[in-house]
Amino acid sequence: MTMFHFFNCAILTFGPHAVYYSATPLSEYDTLGTSVKTAVVYLGTALVKLVCLATFLKVSESDSFDPSQELLKALIGFIDVAGLYFALTQLTHRNISQNHKFQAVGLGWAFADSVLHRLAPLWVGARGLEFTWDYILQGLEANANLMLSLSLAALGSLMWLRKNKPKTLIPIIYACAGIVATMPSITSYLRWGLKWHLPEVVGFQVLTSLTMALISWQLFSACQRPSSSA
Amino acid sequence: MANPTNAAEGRRQMFESFYSVIALVFILVACVELCDASTVVDVYRLIQYDIAGVPFGSRVASLNHHAGSSLFAPGSDLSRTVVIFPLSELNETFIREYIEQGKPLGGLLLLLPRIFHPDNSETVGGHGVSSDKENLKKILVNLEQKLIHSSIHYPVYFAFEDEDLDSVLADIKKNDAAGQPATATTGGYKLIVTSPTPKKLTSPTITNIQGWLPGLKGDGDSNQLPTIAIVASYDTFGAAPGLSVGSDSNGSGVVGLLEIARLFSILYSNPHTRGKYNLLFGLTSGGPYNYNGTHKWLRSFDQRLRESIDYAICLNSLGSGENGLWVHVSKPPENAYVKQIFEGLSDVAQELGLKVGLKHKKINISNSRVAWEHEQFSRLRVTAATVSGLSVAPNLLENTGGLSDNREFVSEDAVVQSVKLVAESLARHIYGQQGKKMEIFADNTSLGVNPFYIKSWLHLLSTTPRVAPFLSKDNPFIMALKKELADHVAEVNLQHDVLDGMFTFYDSTVATLQIYQVASVTFDLLLLLVLGSYLITLFSFLVITTRGVDDLISLFRRPPSRKAKAA
Structure with a gap:
């Protein structure tokens, strides 16, 4: 029965990634290699982040919210963006369209994140007899994260790869990218600074990531149109 | 587009290398076994024992069932439910049906109020015992007797009320009251005790401790001097061996003995005040089992020694002697020795303002039951008396220091008074001062009874469970007793023996x-269903938005062609 619960949570956590891969044209163009490379880049980024956190952050004994420390943490969080930039521009991808490239990168990014952050707690926790909602919420969080990674990758590809985009949209793209990139820090602030409960935080994450995904989608298709017509 | 066979090859290789890494990670993680229960509590199992092959107590140790509360519907099947019962909610019907008549039950968890916890003894002093407490004690004594005298085919555990357990119980009660089945959202609880099948204890040992205070050697051998024996049995028996501390029965007796040994050691250390009697101190084991240890101890004496014993005084349950003590004897009160002992005690009692009564109970040789420790002496024709706070002879396994007998209910003052009474009357006898008004162990002198000594030993005894079969030969407690006695008297030695065969005990008590x-x-x-439909919706949504509705429909319409494409 507990194994059952573990499988349920695993499906919720990792299922969307697989579904996304198989449902979209990504599977047809065989972009798995790109995703895997991105995952490796993610691992590298995570390592760099860890080193930075360990170097610059003071160890606080209490669980209190320290603004300066949190700011530093947020800054270190931007290393993610650098990693994503590397994955989008520097990796030699096989000849796939930008349209698929960002999706593959976002997917690989989100999947690596889920595996790294959620698999071990899930395996240890959800198999136990004790029931908590935590792992289901964590699965929902993974879904939100997938959407967020995809939007960030989409915005990134718009910023760094597309040359001829409508001038009016550029500030909006950058603003959105900024918001998406700071989202992890915002949620961490909500959780530790304002002491929100986990369900509230996850609800917030799902809602914001959904809106951000919609906005980036609209932006992407708005940029797509002139380029396809040109 | 890339060459499909090349890509497939590369992908396969990548997967293979990944599999080994993932497998390694899984193996590592699977080794981690965490105890992640919401609540973990220490529980004490109901004792399991046989008397001459007849089973008693709880016969099962392992527990793995859902929890239920006292609010179960009457007549419902509880064979797969662990019922949690706070002591105060126990009712007659439940005890009759499930304990005495043996109706099937998944398990029973009895919650005891914290006042019965052995570690609860810091703040109390026996006074201020409210009627509420007394009432609880009465219920517990009653319950304990029923539990240990019936054979129960489900696990029974004792735990102490605390916040965690209370909140769990409140949750369960809410459920039971609503008549809902236990679910995740409404708080279903599972109680688990992993325990191997209880094993028989092979040849339980009992350990007697004896020590001598030799009297003043006259011209002859000191062995020729008469001997007075002071004896107390130190072990206990109760429904939960892990909780049987027996502050009163017979912790108070042991404390009394130690204090008397201390007082006389002061007197005997000075040649001028050394009496003409040898004093023999005996801490005996096996008390609850017809004073089996006393029996073994006396049998080990040689005839000469046994005959040299003038009389023996056994100390028992001094702590409940607030309303006066009883001197229990087996010889008729007209007997010269009995008269002498009783008069000696009652003289001093009068001075101390205590009441002392005499109770005579004949020994029935054909009956194996030995209700008082002195009866073991009397059976060997040694004059003996038991000084006890109890007025009636207890039945087998009654008043043996069970669950309810703890520090909370023992009056320290009563112990001090009793010790003074016994020591004073002994001293008057030893120094030939009977009938004279003189106080040897006056308060606030170097010879006074030391309340702090009594208090600290009472505390130690009240926190140490002492069910003899579960005490090993070199148990720290026995060693502590030996050391304490050795501090005061000479020639302390231990006597190990095997508890007589009638009783068999089983392990796993805590x-x-x-x-x-x-x-x-x-x-x-349900969750799986919801997740499945979520993923299917997501899949359809993604297919429709990225490839169009037709693609989605074609996926279902022509599966063989898709398979061919994938291959």
């Missing part, structure tokens, strides 16, 4: 109970 909040299988099935 366990850890894990309480998990669990989800029902139905909940997990």
